[in-house]
Amino acid sequence: MSMAEGASMASTAANSAAARALLQVDNVGKRFGGFVALENISLSVPAGERLGLIGPNGSGKSTLVNCICGTLRNEQGTVHFAGQKLDGLQAHQRTHLGLARSFQLPRPFVSLTLADNIRIPLLYTVARRRGSHHTAHEIEERCAKLLNEVGLGEKARRLPRDLTQVEMRKLELARAMAAEPKLLIADEAMAGLTHSEIEDILSLLVRLNEQGVTIILIEHIMSAVMSFSRRLVVLVSGRKIADGRPEEVMRDPEVERAYLGQ
Amino acid sequence: MTVRTPVFLLVWLVISAAVFAGSLALGNDYIFFAGYVVLQYVVLGTAWNILGGYCGYVNFGSAAFFALGAYSSVAIYKLITENDFYRMPIPVLMLIGGLVSGVVGFGMGYLTLRLRGAFFAIATLALAVVLQTLVVNWDFVGGSRGAYIIRPEQIEPIGNYIRYLFLLMMVLAVAGITIARLIEHSRLGYGFASIRDDELAAEAAGVPTLRLKLIATTISGALMGMAGAPFPYYIGYLQPSSTFGLDYAVNSIAMPLIGGTTSWVGPLIGALLLGSLQQIATVTISSAVNLLIVGCLLVIFVIIAPNGIVGLVHTYLQRKPEDFVGRRRVEAEMPGRVP
Numbered sequence: 001m002s003m004a005e006g007a008s009m010a011s012t013a014a015n016s017a018a019a020r021a022l023l024q025v026d027n028v029g030k031r032f033g034g035f036v037a038l039e040n041i042s043l044s045v046p047a048g049e050r051l052g053l054i055g056p057n058g059s060g061k062s063t064l065v066n067c068i069c070g071t072l073r074n075e076q077g078t079v080h081f082a083g084q085k086l087d088g089l090q091a092h093q094r095t096h097l098g099l100a101r102s103f104q105l106p107r108p109f110v111s112l113t114l115a116d117n118i119r120i121p122l123l124y125t126v127a128r129r130r131g132s133h134h135t136a137h138e139i140e141e142r143c144a145k146l147l148n149e150v151g152l153g154e155k156a157r158r159l160p161r162d163l164t165q166v167e168m169r170k171l172e173l174a175r176a177m178a179a180e181p182k183l184l185i186a187d188e189a190m191a192g193l194t195h196s197e198i199e200d201i202l203s204l205l206v207r208l209n210e211q212g213v214t215i216i217l218i219e220h221i222m223s224a225v226m227s228f229s230r231r232l233v234v235l236v237s238g239r240k241i242a243d244g245r246p247e248e249v250m251r252d253p254e255v256e257r258a259y260l261g262q
Numbered sequence: 263m264t265v266r267t268p269v270f271l272l273v274w275l276v277i278s279a280a281v282f283a284g285s286l287a288l289g290n291d292y293i294f295f296a297g298y299v300v301l302q303y304v305v306l307g308t309a310w311n312i313l314g315g316y317c318g319y320v321n322f323g324s325a326a327f328f329a330l331g332a333y334s335s336v337a338i339y340k341l342i343t344e345n346d347f348y349r350m351p352i353p354v355l356m357l358i359g360g361l362v363s364g365v366v367g368f369g370m371g372y373l374t375l376r377l378r379g380a381f382f383a384i385a386t387l388a389l390a391v392v393l394q395t396l397v398v399n400w401d402f403v404g405g406s407r408g409a410y411i412i413r414p415e416q417i418e419p420i421g422n423y424i425r426y427l428f429l430l431m432m433v434l435a436v437a438g439i440t441i442a443r444l445i446e447h448s449r450l451g452y453g454f455a456s457i458r459d460d461e462l463a464a465e466a467a468g469v470p471t472l473r474l475k476l477i478a479t480t481i482s483g484a485l486m487g488m489a490g491a492p493f494p495y496y497i498g499y500l501q502p503s504s505t506f507g508l509d510y511a512v513n514s515i516a517m518p519l520i521g522g523t524t525s526w527v528g529p530l531i532g533a534l535l536l537g538s539l540q541q542i543a544t545v546t547i548s549s550a551v552n553l554l555i556v557g558c559l560l561v562i563f564v565i566i567a568p569n570g571i572v573g574l575v576h577t578y579l580q581r582k583p584e585d586f587v588g589r590r591r592v593e594a595e596m597p598g599r600v601p
Contacts (some may be wrong), residue, residue, distance in 0.1 A: 011495060028305065029592065061285030069466065070465075071462060071466075090465065090470070090472075091462075091465035091466060092465045092466075092467075092468045092469055092470045092471070093466075093470075095465070095466060095469055101466055103462075103466070107460045107462060107463040108459075108460070108463070109455060109456050109459035109460060109463065109464075110459050110460075111455060111459050111524065112455055112456070116452065119452060120452055120453070120464065120467045120468075121468055123449045123452055124449075124468040124469045124470075125467065127449075128468070167465070175463075175467060177469065178467075179468060
């Protein structure tokens with residue numbers, strides 16, 4: 001099978017899949033100068049999926065997330081979300097459509113209290129989406145509820161500088177959840193956490209998934225990825241080398257060689 | 263804590279009326295002459311703070327927006343008053359000045375807001391230089407020679423014209439702080455704060471950052487232009503080098519910084535304090551000391567109170583008890599571990 005045939009088959013498959021999939025990434029490519037960060041990445045994520053995205057450092061995971069979320073512009077390929085083409089949309093417009101992400105390094109709004117951190121997506125995404133404004137009281141309640149869900153309820157009036165690293169990551173997740181996304185991309189939400197803390201965040205993500213939110217988890221901690229993911233995608237040097245059921249993917253010799261070392 | 267806006271406005275209008283009545287009772291028009299400058303700085307500081315304090319974009323071009331307001335008044339004076347002897351009312355001039363500066367603020371924002379930090383600051387400085395060069399070479403508004411504006415001696419029923427200008431600037435100052443406070447407590451204010459803290463995270467949370475920044479540059483520029491519009495009538499002789507002077511740029515940054523940038527109170531306190539000090543120094547020592555005062559105070563505040571007077575008060579009033587409780591709890595759990 002030639003490359004062209006493969007590509008056309010892939011795109012036909014993609015077109016039919018795009019109708020069903022919540023997120024449809026087609027042949028996305030991104031370069032930084034001469035460095036190819038992403039090369040022909042195609043990925044289809046149906047609604048309700050729990051997808052793990054793994055790969056060594058510098059393999060392009062975060063770049064892919066940035067291209068999907070609009071933080072970076074991909075030079076090649078297209079991204080569809082919920083049947084809509086995302087090309088040319090700015091990051092905040094994609095968030096309005098229902099795409100939320102947490103950042104690899106927590107980026108809290110440092111001068112705002114935790115409750116006000118949560119308030120931003122409520123004011124700018126949720127209120128807008130429904131076409132009607134919440135009352136001030138409803139917003140207060142939502143903030144409190146979301147912070148309670150991640151176990152930060154007592155610190156609602158504190159500033160992010162009073163938080164530990166773990167709490168910072170929980171705040172990052174809570175803020176992404178506050179936007180009431182259809183798809184949540186958690187970019188290394190667990191790096192540096194202890195086992196019980198990882199358990200906390202995993203169960204939070206599973207609960208969210210059970211409420212109908214599609215989740216892409218980017219993670220280095222294999223035990224967490226394996227227990228969470230229903231499907232695993234592996235990136236190496238900007239290329240997708242495997243995509244399938246986690247156990248099968250981990251047995252793939254190419255994955256073993258490239259990702260886990262020989 | 264949260265007073266409704268109409269109440270807030272009413273309180274300040276009453277305070278303003280009291281100040282005006284008090285100044286009248288003193289029977290010396292110099293009070294109005296000096297007070298006008300202080301109030302002008304309240305407006306400039308408040309306007310600067312909407313972009314600089316709320317959004318975190320440092321504007322070094324305040325003088326340019328101020329001068330735009332002043333020169334639009336000069337242009338209208340040359341165009342209409344000198345030919346037809348019709349005197350455009352100053353409130354109308356203020357609106358026009360605000361419009362011109364607001365439009366330029368929007369344009370500047372559109373061109374420069376993709377820049378961050380120092381680059382944005384340099385771009386605003388460049389704007390000031392470009393505009394000054396334009397005005398210096400525009401003969402119609404006096405060019406480098408400057409322009410004379412003949413103002414009436416009296417206005418009915420207030421008396422001396424300076425009282426009228428003082429009153430207008432006071433109304434503008436009240437309007438300015440009301441707008442700033444309104445922004446602070448609104449959806450817009452939260453959006454501005456998120457931009458100041460982390461623009462990437464703000465976008466990810468759904469904040470249309472570019473649009474909000476354009477709103478900020480427009481409001482900020484418009485207020486500065488409105489503050490500048492009556493200036494030719496105050497000074498009588500408008501000269502580019504002083505209208506685009508360093509004083510305006512430096513003062514409108516220093517006053518919010520010394521007062522505190524996170525709320526409308528900061529620029530108000532900073533401008534009242536610094537502006538009054540400068541006026542007193544002008545009379546008692548020399549007007550040349552003005553920038554020296556600003557410089558020294560700025561250095562002192564950067565060292566002892568980086569969050570300004572408001573931050574200082576806040577620390578003493580609110581954080582102290584909370585920290586103390588926290589400390590005691592930690593002390594009880596881990597004796598000797600608290601530094």
